[in-house]
């Protein structure tokens with residue numbers, strides 16, 4: 300019986316029409332999967348960076364996306380946690396604290412803290428038949444999820460573990476901004492500031508476009524250009540300042556400027572967001588610290604240096620007046636200020652003519 304059905308199918312599978320049809324379905328699938336990666340909301344983008352594409356095992360991505368969509372959690376955050384917990388399931392040993400499975404849940408968090416022997420850090424001995432039972436988990440108020448519908452919520456099953464992680468994160472997303480919500484949820488996941496910092500930093504590098512798309516409320520904008528530091532218009536060092544060695548930008552600073560917003564001079568694309576500092580053999584130090592470089596098109600670029608922390612990631616499209624970082628004193632700097640450069644065809648030029656409209 301089987302053979303008589305299989306033979307005509309085999310013939311059909313080789314026919315050009317079938318191959319074309321299959322190809323078409325494949326292309327449509329590709330469009331459905333990859334066309335959907337650029338979901339941008341008003342505030343956030345969840346584009347995957349090149350680093351994310353290189354690091355995240357592609358077979359896990361559908362699970363992150365499904366779980367993220369179901370529980371309202373950015374899927375790249377789920378990938379970042381998974382990376383932190385077990386290096387994408389390459390290290391599945393039970394942790395010293397007793398955390399289990401692909402996403403390292405404490406047994407009590409998985410099955411529910413009202414389980415009779417639960418307490419302390421949550422490493423209670425729980426029989427597997429209870430730990431993985433959706434009914435028992437419901438009873439004890441746990442977070443374990445049976446995502447693959449096999450009747451077991453299994454921390455050792457990848458799909459179940461990723462959904463359980465999304466379930467847990469989603470219930471702890473509390474805060475005023477997306478960043479705050481994620482950081483609070485991460486803190487509850489692992490109770491450590493260092494953990495929050497590590498996972499969130501990875502998330503930032505995975506989600507190239509994850510930035511609060513915030514136009515500074517105080518931005519001084521004239522047409523298509525903005526003054527880079529809303530807090531102050533004071534210039535403390537000019538282009539080619541005679542007292543400085545080859546100072547090819549302007550410095551903007553005033554008391555209290557530390558930590559205040561730096562905004563994009565013009566719409567464009569962030570092409571660099573890096574940390575730069577080095578000490579030469581002579582002992583002389585140089586460096587912009589955390590800096591951002593934006594390409595505005597027409598061979599015009601701008602550089603914003605000495606930011607207090609990393610600015611928005613490379614690859615991000617920005618609008619005029621959009622917050623791209625915060626004033627600091629990283630790199631070679633003697634105090635909080637913005638070092639701002641304008642470059643035409645790669646060569647630094649005096650920024651003042653480009654800011655004239657904004658200077659009284």
Ligand SMILES: [Zn+2]
Pocket residue numbers: 536546548549550637638639
């Ligand atoms: Zn400077």
